[in-house]
Amino acid sequence: QKEVEQDPGPLSVPEGAIVSLNCTYSNSAFQYFMWYRQYSRKGPELLMYTYSSGNKEDGRFTAQVDKSSKYISLFIRDSQPSDSATYLCAMNSGGYQKVTFGTGTKLQVIP
Amino acid sequence: NAGVTQTPKFRILKIGQSMTLQCTQDMNHNYMYWYRQDPGMGLKLIYYSVGAGITDKGEVPNGYNVSRSTTEDFPLRLELAAPSQTSVYFCASSPRKGALETQYFGPGTRLLVL
Numbered sequence: 482q483k484e485v486e487q488d489p490g491p492l493s494v495p496e497g498a499i500v501s502l503n504c505t506y507s508n509s510a511f512q513y514f515m516w517y518r519q520y521s522r523k524g525p526e527l528l529m530y531t532y533s534s535g536n537k538e539d540g541r542f543t544a545q546v547d548k549s550s551k552y553i554s555l556f557i558r559d560s561q562p563s564d565s566a567t568y569l570c571a572m573n574s575g576g577y578q579k580v581t582f583g584t585g586t587k588l589q590v591i592p
Numbered sequence: 593n594a595g596v597t598q599t600p601k602f603r604i605l606k607i608g609q610s611m612t613l614q615c616t617q618d619m620n621h622n623y624m625y626w627y628r629q630d631p632g633m634g635l636k637l638i639y640y641s642v643g644a645g646i647t648d649k650g651e652v653p654n655g656y657n658v659s660r661s662t663t664e665d666f667p668l669r670l671e672l673a674a675p676s677q678t679s680v681y682f683c684a685s686s687p688r689k690g691a692l693e694t695q696y697f698g699p700g701t702r703l704l705v706l
Contacts, residue, residue: 489632513693524596524682524697525635569634573693579650580693584634 484508487570487583496592500557504570504583507551511572511581514546516555519567519585528568529555560590594618596698598683604704605673613668613701615683623686624666625650625695626658628679635682641666642688673705 487504494500502516512533517525531537534548543556553572557564570583599614617624626638637650641660655677657669666685670677680702684695 485634487634515693522700524684524699525695526697527694530694579637579640580695582635584632 482507484581485570485572485583488586489584491587491589493589493591494560496560496562496590498560498590500560500564500588500590502555502557502568502570502586502588504553504572505551506553506572506581508572508574508581509548509551510574512575513573514544514553515571515580516542516544517569517571517582519569521566525569557588560588562590562592565589596683596685596696598681598698598701600701601699602702602704604706605670606706607673607675609673610669610671611673611703613670613681613683613703615666615668615698616664617666617683617685617696617698618664619685619687619696620663621685621687621696622663623688624660625684625686626656626666626668627682627684628652628677629682629700630679638668638681670703675705677703678705679703 485506515530516528518528519525529544537544541558545554567585567587569585573580596617622643625640627635639658641647683698686695
């Protein structure tokens with residue numbers, strides 16, 4: 482079993498839709514949860530991070546962590562064509578441990 | 593402020609050839625990383641460094657070597673290229689403030705080994 486599982490997609494939605502991207506994980510020691518966005522032929526860039534359980538909102542983006550279910554989500558409201566990218570979840574247990582990345586979900590927002 | 597830069601952007605190698613992938617960051621970050629990204633496989637850590645003169649292996653170090661003589665530079669060396677090393681290579685750096693890891697990635701080097 483992989484430490485972090487992420488549906489590869491592709492996920493195709495119309496402009497303006499609410500998008501839900503998800504990851505599950507198996508390591509209960511993970512405490513820091515991150516979402517990276519990667520445009521085609523570019524390096525990943527950090528979008529959001531959360532610590533432990535709960536929600537965090539930043540503009541149209543909301544990150545949610547449910548540690549009891551070992552499940553994290555990224556919601557994108559009012560999706561735009563410019564949101565078309567691959568979204569990678571990432572997590573670590575803190576204490577200077579390495580970051581574990583998901584395989585990424587490819588999102589396409591159709592105008 | 594250029595962030596993390598990588599050269600070359602693309603390279604074709606023949607089996608058995610060697611090359612060095614260059615990585616430079618201008619953010620004075622102590623932590624630097626090399627990843628490879630294969631389709632459907634996510635980012636795999638090859639090597640990392642916590643400061644000049646200190647390097648350590650990641651998940652998939654075989655066939656690669658690194659050095660870190662300065663804070664800014666972290667080159668990755670492939671000695672005997674194999675088709676299995678065909679991938680996209682990303683360098684990243686991190687200020688590592690506390691336990692939260694915010695990594696800044698370069699644009700990547702696409703390598704094809706034939």
